Amino acid sequence: MSEQAPPTIESFYKFVAEGKLMGVKCKRCGHLTVPPRPMCDKCMSKEVEWVQLKGEGEIVSFTVISVPPAQFASLAPYAVAVVKLDEGPKIPGIVKGATQPSQLKIGMRVRVVFEKAPSQQTWPQWSRYYFEPL
Secondary structure, X not given: OOOOOOOOHHHHHHHHHOOOOEEEEEOOOOOEEOOOOOOOXXXXXXXXXXXXXOOEEXXXXXXXXXXXXXXXXXXXOEEXXXXXXXXXXXXXXXXXXXXXXXXXXXXXXXXXXEEOOOOOOOOOOOOEEEEEEO
8 A cells, every 4th residue: 555545443453454553643733643634733734744653662551352343252351551662652452362451561562463354244344453472
């Protein structure tokens, strides 16, 4: 996918399908936003560009989901964490393999991993990203 793609959620998930975690960086103030938006959250500039992120960071918050929405029922129980990426932005994601709070801790280092969209999934047909402990 071209890095000239519009800064939308659709484009974000097309990059995920390619195994890339992307954000947008403001050309005016340098603020980095993940997931992307067409306008900088900090200075409101529309001059943003795609940047690829390393995909590593640390857990700043988490919870374990035991009663999920239907599309995630097969994963339950599963952990969802807010991860502060090394580049600065915070992004939520499922932590692969974590089914109990005792398996996670604040400050735990994680990295992003990617998975193709499940074929039986209804809308949206997007590939997914997850986190796994380093």
